[in-house]
Amino acid sequence: MPNDSYEIKPIGVIRSKLTDLADAPMQGDEGGYEAWLELTSEVAPGISGIRVGDSLLILTWLHQAQQDVLQVHPRGQLERPLTGVFATRSPDRPNPIGLHQVSVLQIEKQRVKIAPIEAIDGTPIIDIKPALAGISDR
Secondary structure, three states: OOOOOOOOOOOEEEEEOOOOHHHOOOOHHHOOEEEEEEEOOOOHHHHOOOOOOOEEEEEEEOOOOOOOOOEEOHHHOOOOOOEEHHHOOOOOOOOOEEEEEEEEEEEEOOEEEEEEEOOOOOOEEEEEEEOOOOOOOO
16 A cells, blocks of 8 residues: 555534534434534634535444454344444444535534534544535536
8 A cells, every 4th residue: 555544634523412422323214413613713714605405424433333343243132143344334443434424504614513413412523525426517
């Protein structure tokens, strides 16, 4: 590999009423919460063009995940066979990047209110992308 490490700088944090990882649903569409994407002032201009109703993909760094896990019982169900993390949506993995598809509810300066999301308060945001249903001009 040309470079064996890369730096990821958070562009903001999730602000949510969900504060305890034990209370988080497995996926956002399974009881996810409303939350704010609170962006740094340096990247705030990057939300220009995002509108209420847009569908976004939020990439987060799952900072409370275990990074030494390579196999899990899918969805924590012990009756299911051990499966490699790359074949699951487990948050525990070598690079715990979360992928969340959400809808935009509100936009205020450098904050975007979204839902549904299962990330807990304080989760670092590493990127935001539009969710594309087909070919787009973005």
